[in-house]
Amino acid sequence: MRKILALAVLLAPAAALAADAGKEAGMTHTETGYFEVRFPAGWQKTEAPFGLSDAEKKVYGAEVSGERDADGLAPKISVRYYAPGNLLHKTAEKFIRTHSRPALGAALDGQKYSSVKRGLAGRQYARVFDRKIFDFTPQESLHPKKIAVYEKFHVVPVKDGFFVLRYSAPAARAKAHLRDYAAVVASFKPLNR
């Protein structure tokens, strides 16, 4: 019961905060030809240049992160456009299925998943869901500590491909940055779609 309440508390403020969230200062990110969005001021982009390029993956966008905590975990917000034929998730439905339920078919570590609801990302209809998953730190150690992580998604299907807005934060700090995520969601604007 306590877990359900905790999830509800995390879910509730996003809509309420969306109205005034856009007033806060931030940094506009334009993914040329795909979307424009306003990230929280002071957050840093966390892209890595090695491996396949965005064009090779056909996934375009950016991720920003706030301060890491003592466990090395940071709140993150990403906005990405998945073009048709991309190498990560062929369809919006597949993305939603992979992230709104246990990706490997079992939630053995106490993960919790909300149902998928309708919502808005900017002026676009979106499929919205959230979840509580776990990180293990130190990773790859014999005795890792289990840390709850809260994540929220807005998936926006369009004629060609789909967009994903994603918020991820250690559960203990998740509520504090929901306002930032709500502002990003409110500022989202697809380009030429």
Added chain:
Amino acid sequence: MKNKLKILSLAAALLLPQYLLAAAGPGADLVQKCQDNVDKAKKQLSPVVAQECVQKLNGPALTELKNADPEKAAAIISYNNALVDFKKLTSNYSGKSLAEALAREMESDYCALCDLGLGPRPEAAFSWLETNSGGRLETVKRAVRTWDALGATRTRSLAAEAENYARDSWNGQQIMARYERLSTWARKNTDILTRAPAAAAAKPDFAALADTLRADLVMDGDDYYVDQLDSLAINAAKAAPAGAAAAAKKDKAAADAAGKAAALKGRSASEQKDYLDGAFDNALPGSGVPAVETGGKSAKFTPVPITPAQAVQLSAKMGTVKDGKFTGYLADEVRGTKAGDEVVAFFGDKTYAASGGNALNLKFERGTGNLSNALGWWSGDKKTTTVNTNLVDDYCAGKKITPEQMLKSDEHLKGVARYVAPNFVHETMHQRQDAWASRNGLDYIKYRGGSTGQPYQMEMETEAFSMQAAFSAEKAKKTGPAYLAQISPSHRANAERFMEDGVDAMRTEKHKLYTGISSMEGASAQEFRKAQGAAAYVKLLEDKRRDAPASLTEAEQADLKLYREAMDKRFKWYTMIQQKSAADERKMLEWREGFDAPTVSVVPLPGA
């Protein structure tokens, strides 16, 4: 000799500054842009341009550049990669992790950032960070423990220490030496508080002081002092008048958190999972861990660690290779998966067999020292794949069996193979990387720091983690959710992240585990910085050969061949690692497409 080389090289560069640019076109424009970006006199040092250079200056453009002017090519590659790495580190890390990463790059003998005026002390980079870090300067200042970010409590106290610290003397220290000194200072002050707990509790600024001391008690062996501070905080909270209770509450919360963490110490993985199930989820202990009947629920079981002799027996049963055929419990466990079949094929590859690069020397050994908490490791020097026997002990403790019972049970030998197989796939990937590097002539490091081979950098770990995650994900697909209950939480989490977000999830999340290892950009910066002397010498000799071939002595001709080959190997390494990273990612993403989720089962089946 070094100075003479530099002068000659500079003279040559001045005499022939434009010939490279004679080749017009986008390649030449990019080279010029990348060179300008790291020209100190032009004061650009843009991380955005640097990233463009790292991404685009490769293939024919880089080949042409390094053939024409290896010195210039080495400088452009080194410095632009250093800027990309520096930007990434300061964006993604904070606190001690950032301090360790910056120490690794800035205090190296081959610090490329230092040539750009951004080191070796981090204070040299503050003005660059103010412009280029998007508001991260204060985070960096705190992380590197610069004098001005220490706060009045510390600076007043440190000024009164025997060293009479002031800004310059403090900032003149290496980064981790500052941490060590602050740890010593915090231990001393914690001892002072502990000796007079009543006086400590009565201090109006006790909570703030305790926070400061805790922030400095982050080195090995500091846990004891953190515990002392937590005890003081609890006592202060009890003794505090109502008005001070709120201030003490924060310390008590910290003490509670420390208590929870302490409660995990010394427990086996399964005991720890039970504890965490109770502490965080109120779940029934042991859910998800299949039980083995060992004589009734109330039977008391004392875990027995595996002996070295039993570990040797286990190694032989788990995996051997004879005439290219991989057999044993691990072979059975990994065979039939994409990742596992690559392992099997590697051990059977006759082209590797000639050099012995694919021989399997599998050991189960207890990790000690810095390997005590590692799950497994590959030693390129000893050509050995090792699995930490702590994993086997965890398995046996979870099943309430002794190693002797395990070794006699086909079921449990299969269980051990299942439990350790993701690690085996990971470490075998490192053996394959070494064999690949050797076959391609990229193992140009000879006895550096006691090691021989290719430069060790994070893309190698990205590939190894992705491979093990792909293996676990495919096993889960093929055998169902029961499989997930039979591997460790970390391995489960890796497989899930891989399915959700692909190779990038491994690339971005795993570096924090390896504070001593540079990213590919950081490694490239150092490798080409190391090679600058050789590159200048090659340039000098090639210019001489072109302008006055008769004057080139036999010794110089031999040197030219030797150093040109050495430079070519570095450029080949840089190019091939970039290509390999992309090719590996594409391959594993294609595999992943086939690993679609099986039927959802949120609650594990009883006895699964």
